[in-house]
Amino acid sequence: MHGLFRWSSKWWPGVIPLALFWAIAAWTSTAPLEADLAGRSAAALKEIVLDKTRIAVEGRDVTLGADAFAEDGRRNAVAAVASVPGVRLVNDETRLVPEAKPFVWSAERDVARVTLGGSAPLPASKARLLEAAHAAISGIEIADQMNLARGAPERFDDAALLLIGQIGKLKDGKITLSDTSVTLSGMARDLGGREAIAAALKALPAGFTVAANDVKAPPYVFQAYKDPVATTLTLSGYVPDDKVRAALAAAATRKFVEKVVDNLKPSVGAPYGFAAAVVPALGALSRLSTGTLVVSDREVKLSGDALYDAAAAQIRAGLGKDFPQGFQFKADISVRPPSAPVDPTVCQQLFSDILAKGQIRFETGSATIDPDSAGLLDRLVETALRCPSANFEIAGHTDGDGDDAFNQALSERRAQAVADFLVKAGLPADRFTAVGYGSSQPVASNDTDEGKAQNRRIDFVVR
Incomplete structure (x- = not known):
């Protein structure tokens, strides 16, 4: 008995190196095989649209995980891996991407960024939308909060790309596509932007409709500044057209002895009676030593210094009497200190x-x-x-x-x-x-x- 124990004690230490050599041999022969099967399995999936693809190989058994965008795509992915030479078994952990009902996508703009949210139907669609956003709105952050989902309407990409083209025309606001229904809200960046967006929406793909377009135009602003030091009257802001622009410049030339600097730009969106309010307001400004006239939509603001007390009272009392109905006005008129007497x-x-x-x-x-x-x-x-x-x-x-x-x-x-x-x-x-x-x-x-x-x-x- 003691002799047998001594023989076993001498044999046992020799087993450890043999086991180690066996493990190394097994690993060196299995690891390349598993890597090869993983690579060829990935290649077999190249033409199938999947998301979050995961491939794990143990021996000749392959575990496949992926999010598929259709049942056919899911089955085709499993079959493609199963057909790879050397694969013995496919452990199917694939699933379908969740379906969105309704299928909602949005683009929202604020001062700092444009955020793309909601759902996109495919990774390629998501990439196209992001690329289009960067092209349409340069110099501003594009935040991607889109998820992938099934259930997009036909020609979703065409509709969403057209809507992204409108986000650059907004100062702030949101465009939402819910199935085939479009809603818009916010403030246009420039005068005429609201009309430009409305015109562009007419090119939406067939079947898509505009449920609500609540984009507002920015205030229609006309300004005139009388500078006694430079002896200039500077006109800026907007006018309805070149004819009105010429008429206002001519009226200013008649009313002011200062040089008239015309920086006006024609644009749509003028309130009804615009010129009929601006002309008498310019007349009131002409009576000031220095002053500013601002006409914002139907609100007229005049501020500055009158040359003497009676003039200030007359301007305050007279402003607004000749304005068209619906125009509001505010006069902030002071009197310039009297100049020194002269001989x-x-x-x-x-x-x-x-x-x-x-x-x-x-x-x-x-x-x-x-x-x-x-x-x-x-x-x-x-x-x-x-x-x-x-x-x-x-x-x-x-x-x-x-x-x-x-x-x-x-x-x-x-x-x-x-x-x-x-x-x-x-x-x-x-x-x-x-x-x-x-x-x-x-x-x-x-x-x-x-x-x-x-x-x-x-x-x-x-x-």
Whole structure:
């Protein structure tokens, strides 16, 4: 017995190296076989559309896991692996991708990113949508929150790609496709964007419909800024068309002595009565020393400094009287601090400088002052206020057309109308003398329209 135990003790240590050699041999012969079967199984699945494919090989048995997009695809995947030479058994762990009912896909935009959400029918579809989003909206993050699901309507890709093309026209908002029904909401990035989106939706594939398009247009904004330092009036924002643009620029040129800078752009979306509100609002702005006019849809805001107290009261009271129905207005008008008094010599030069930039206009053959001259008259009032010790002759002149007696009377009435304006502004009546000279003192030839226009004038003479 003891001899047998001693023999077993000597034999046992030799078994361990043999077992190790056997394990190494088995591993070195099995591992390449399993890797080969795994590679050939993956290759067999190359033409079958699957998601989350997993292949594990043990010996010659293959475990296949994958999400398939149709029952045929699932069965074909298992059969393809089973047909690989050397595969003995396929352990089928495949399943169908969940079906979405309804099949919903969305694209949502905010300030920071565009988020693609909901479901896509295939990995290739998902990739195409992401690529299209990057192409349509450059310079902004594209967040992918799409899942894969079955149940997409026919021509889903065509419809979703067209909708992605519209997301770039939104400042913010959301586009949702539920089965074949499209809904949109948000704010268009530019004027005309809402109309452009509506036009594009007409190209949706057959069977797709727009259930709701609640995309809003941005405010239709017109702005005018009067800068006394640069002596400019800058027009910016939008107008309905080039005809209205030309009309507003012409109105501004009549009302302002400043240089008009036209940065307006034609665009759709103007509220009804737009031009009829802007023109009188420009007239109110012309009476300010410095100021800003903003017309946003049907809201008119005027802010700035009037040249004297009475002008501020008149502007506040008059703003909005000529606006079309439905327009709202707000006037934030202060009065500029009075300028320092000047002696009569300087006063005469100030009057001459002002009237060299513009003329007081009257209705044809009448002594009624054209409203376009209100801004120029306010400048003359302010100058008169700076000359407290001076008296003034207001001289009226006409061109050479017509009867001399009529021209004489007309020039007197026009001079008096200007004097009345200054008195109404708060200046003492006894400081003004209205005199008419008819056509007796021309400053240009009456043979041309330009010369006649120069002769029809009001002069201020400091006494």
